Amino acid sequence: MNVLQPFQLGDLTLSNRIVMAPLTRSRAGTKRIPNATMAEYDAQRSSAGLIVSEATTISEQANGWLESPGIYTDAMETGWRDVTAAVHARGGRIFLQLWHMCRASHSGFHGGRPPVAASPVKRNGESIPTPTGKQPSETPRALETQEIPGVVADYARATVRAKVAGFDGVEIHAATVLDRFGLAYLHS
Numbered sequence: 001m002n003v004l005q006p007f008q009l010g011d012l013t014l015s016n017r018i019v020m021a022p023l024t025r026s027r028a029g030t031k032r033i034p035n036a037t038m039a040e041y042d043a044q045r046s047s048a049g050l051i052v053s054e055a056t057t058i059s060e061q062a063n064g065w066l067e068s069p070g071i072y073t074d075a076m077e078t079g080w081r082d083v084t085a086a087v088h089a090r091g092g093r094i095f096l097q098l099w100h101m102c103r104a105s106h107s108g109f110h111g112g113r114p115p116v117a118a119s120p121v122k123r124n125g126e127s128i129p130t131p132t133g134k135q136p137s138e139t140p141r142a143l144e145t146q147e148i149p150g151v152v153a154d155y156a157r158a159t160v161r162a163k164v165a166g167f168d169g170v171e172i173h174a175a176t177v178l179d180r181f182g183l184a185y186l187h188s
Contacts, residue, residue, distance in 0.1 A: 007049060012168055014049035014093055022052045022097040022173070028069035030131075032057065034079030038069070039086040046092025053083070055099035055173045058158040061151075064105025064115060066129050071096065072154070077161045084166030095169040096162040098155060103140040106130045115140045116147070 003017040027037050042051055057063050057070045070076045080096070087094045103123045105115035108130030117140035127134040143151065155172070162170050 009050070012093060015047070015091065016049040018048045018050075020045050020048040020051045022054050022171070024054045024065060024068055026065065026067040028067050028079075030067060031075070032063070032068065032070040033073075033075050034069045034083050036082070038079075039083040042083055042094060043086035043090050043092070046087045046090035046094075048092065050168075051087060051092060051094040052171055053094060053096045053167075055097050056080075056158075057099050057101070059100070059151075059154040061110070061116060062100035062105075062154065063109045064101025064128070066131065068099075071098070071158045071161050071165070077165050080162070080165035080167070088166065093168045095171050096158075096165070096167040097171045097173050098158050098162075099173040100151065100154075103137075104128065105140070106135055106138055108132055108135060113141075114138055116143050117141075118143065 001017075005016065007014045007017045025038075025041070027041075028034055042053070045051055053069075055065070055068060057065075057068060057072070059070075059072045062072075063070070069079070071080060084094055101109075101115065103115060103117035103121060106128045107114050109115070115138065120139050120142045122139040123137040125137070127136050128138075159170050
């Protein structure tokens, strides 16, 4: 197998088998809006067969990383449209990685309210960078059963916004949410 040969991924033709992994860079600013620096960075890497964007939050509730981008407002969607246009202009393909921080978040991102997760189990390990500096991990609030459809709807809305913004597909960041990674294509 030659990794530099074109590859067919569903109905998407990739120029090669090289995939740029998602790399969270915290360049979206405090409003989490993708910007020209991000567009230039991804466009410079468009010779990869596929770029997977940095982790991008699906809602305010999903936030938990400083200055990471979101995809839940019109301004965020527009910012991502500039990124995808820059990548596509150079012949690249790009997926958006969808993210919910769950127990890896902190109340500092949620107006003092605890982060939400599948269960009230505190994250092991290091402190969490917050808007006010590093803080110890907290025990999240378990989502109520009736709240689950809302999170699922947030993922669905984020996927629709990704399609409108010009992404070729989405990937679900599953380290804090699911047991396995999910992958969805935006092509028919």
